[in-house]
Amino acid sequence: MRPVRFELHRPTSLEDALAFKAVYGDEATFHAGGTELLVALKARVLHYDHVIDLKQVPELRDIHVREDGTLVIGALSTHHVIARDPLVRLVLPGYAELSENVANIRVRVAGTLGGVLCFAEPHADAPTMLCALDARMVLASPERTRRVPSREFHLSEFTTAREENEILVAIEVPPSSAGTRSAYRCFGHTERPAVGVAAAWSPNGPKRLNLWAGAITATPQPLSETEEAANVLAPDLPYEEVWASLSSVLAAEAARIDAHDDLHGSADYKRHLVSVLAQRAIKASLT
Ligand SMILES: Cc1cc2nc3c(=O)[nH]c(=O)nc-3n(C[C@H](O)[C@H](O)[C@H](O)COP(=O)(O)OP(=O)(O)OC[C@H]3O[C@@H](n4cnc5c(N)ncnc54)[C@H](O)[C@@H]3O)c2cc1C
Structure with a gap:
């Protein structure tokens, strides 16, 4: 099915992108890679009269490390770009590895981290x-720029702390995390993960x-209980200890962890996977 007709806007600055949203309000949405949005528009689950394509906004694509060591990843960076970025590979190899394994090459080349x-x-x-x-989301609206901890950003399925008129500009990984030994392990029988576990060790x-x-x-x-048990361990112990x-x-x-039954598996199956994948993530982060 084709989407209902909409007008496409292609701003070349963040200011203009926010201005389009201010003018068209609820009738407009943002478009990044379109891997989720276009599917929903074609299925007519969503309908907007105006689509604001963010791909021409250069400041949303930048990846750099600030003087204080914070790694900043522009929200329009695709999974493919992040996986190959020399800075991400140097500072956060565990995150580069995650990006390299998202979905399939078609989704990685078009799909963005912000999306x-x-x-x-x-x-x-x-x-x-x-x-x-412990990353932070940088959100911009015409009135202000604010930062939301990643742990507070996702509120429920398809719902985040982003306000309707805000653009996710970048993701900041603080210096205490950049350089941590970190790893992510996941498993699923579809292209999306049924379960994923991330381990990150802080150097101080x-x-x-x-x-x-x-x-x-x-x-x-x-x-949290496993985190607490780890806090009393001496630094730099080998993985086996x-x-x-x-x-x-x-x-x-x-x-005991809370888990839902769904098409990806039963709650008990997911609890089992959490214990297996957590061990793998801890091992990968320390070896
Ligand atoms: C077949 C398939 C397999 C997948 N497998 C995986 C997987 O294994 N692991 C995984 O993590 N993900 C997976 N995904 C999800 C994939 O990562 C996302 O589809 C992709 O990253 C979305 O990015 P996008 O740029 O295409 O977003 P879009 O489709 O362009 O946008 C998605 C939504 O976010 C909003 N939006 C996008 N960018 C911004 C912004 N900067 N500010 C404000 N709002 C914004 C849009 O308005 C829209 O509502 C899969 C997707 C598909 C289709």
Whole structure:
């Protein structure tokens, strides 16, 4: 089916993109790679009279490291670009690896990081890893620019903290996370993950491990008891010793974690996968 006709706007600055949205309000939506939006428009699940294509806005594509060490990834960066970006590969190899394994090459070349975050379909990889990395979302509206922690960005299925008139400009990974030993492991029998788990170790500060599970409920969840058990471990222990200390607490926590039955599997199956994938993510982050 073809989408209902709409007018396409192609602004070349963030200011103009926000201005189009201010003029057309609820009748307009933003378009990035279109891998989710165009499917919904063609199925006529969504309808807009105006579509604002963000692809010509250069500041949404930039990837750089600030002087303070913060890694900034423009929201219009595709999964493919992120996977190959030399800075991301250097500073956050675990995130580059995640991007390299999203979906298939057609989706990776067109689909953007901002698109997957704003669409908020729970069976996605990026939200889980960005929670473990303590990332922030940079949102711009005509009135202000604000930052929302990744852990507060996803509110439920297809719902985020982004306000209707805001554009997700960039994702910031703070210096305490950039350079962390981090890894993400997922499994699914469709192109989207049934379960994903991210582990990130902080080089300093009292909190040692961030361990998050995603795709099992509407929003990612921390494995807090396992994180706490990791906080008392001596720094720089080899994986075998870390695992000996964490395995029983992780098994107990994974067996109780909130999970939903859906087409990707039963809640019990997902709980089992959480324990398996968490071990793999911890191992990959330490070896
Ligand atoms: C077959 C298939 C398999 C997939 N498998 C995976 C997978 O394994 N893992 C995974 O993580 N994901 C997977 N995905 C999801 C994929 O990552 C997303 O489709 C893609 O990243 C969305 O980006 P986009 O640029 O195409 O978004 P679009 O479709 O252009 O936009 C999606 C939504 O976000 C809004 N939006 C987009 N950018 C912005 C912005 N900067 N500011 C404000 N609003 C914005 C749009 O208005 C729209 O509502 C899969 C998708 C498909 C179709």
